Amino acid sequence: NAGVTQTPKFQVLKTGQSMTLQCAQDMNHEYMSWYRQDPGMGLRLIHYSVGAGITDQGEVPNGYNVSRSTTEDFPLRLLSAAPSQTSVYFCASSYSVGRWSYEQYFGPGTRLTVT
């Protein structure tokens, strides 16, 4: 198993550009999520999904869109990038039953800089 994979590893965007961060997992996990990691603030949940076709907002959803058309993929879209979205983004997945999920497996992260 490859586990949780994320692409790209690094990205530089100009303010106002759009892009999609890719996340895929091959463990057949129902639950997937996106976090951002900023210095001194730990990880904050952006959006999550408890299964294909179901997404919900986390702690800091503004400026980001997600969709979950398959179990394997959970892309994160930035429609109009802002410098405040400069961060490291982590995708995670886990086996889950409703509100209960087991160990979350994290991807290696995408380092995004918005100038």
Place this chain on the structure above:
Amino acid sequence: GEDVEQSLFLSVREGDSSVINCTYTDSSSTYLYWYKQEPGAGLQLLTYIFSNMDMKQDQRLTVLLNKKDKHLSLRIADTQTGDSAIYFCAETHGGATNKLIFGTGTLLAVQP
């Protein structure tokens, strides 16, 4: 709102014990977790404790939970240079284990 706090930095000598502390606010948390992040990598789950437990031991790791004070600690015995990393505690949000609130992380530096 929910808040999970940790001290930012801890320095220990190789072979000593390390104790990393965490305080949380959500009294409905069902599980509390410790994650390790090495440079340039994602987070790796180290251990977790169910909220009705006081202590959990797993090889060199000991987790202590004081539910009354909402205080969680991670003790690493015989700390090695390979333990140098950032350690995050996390609590479940509203009891739902698929929503985690993370602390700010503690950088553990192990001196040889």
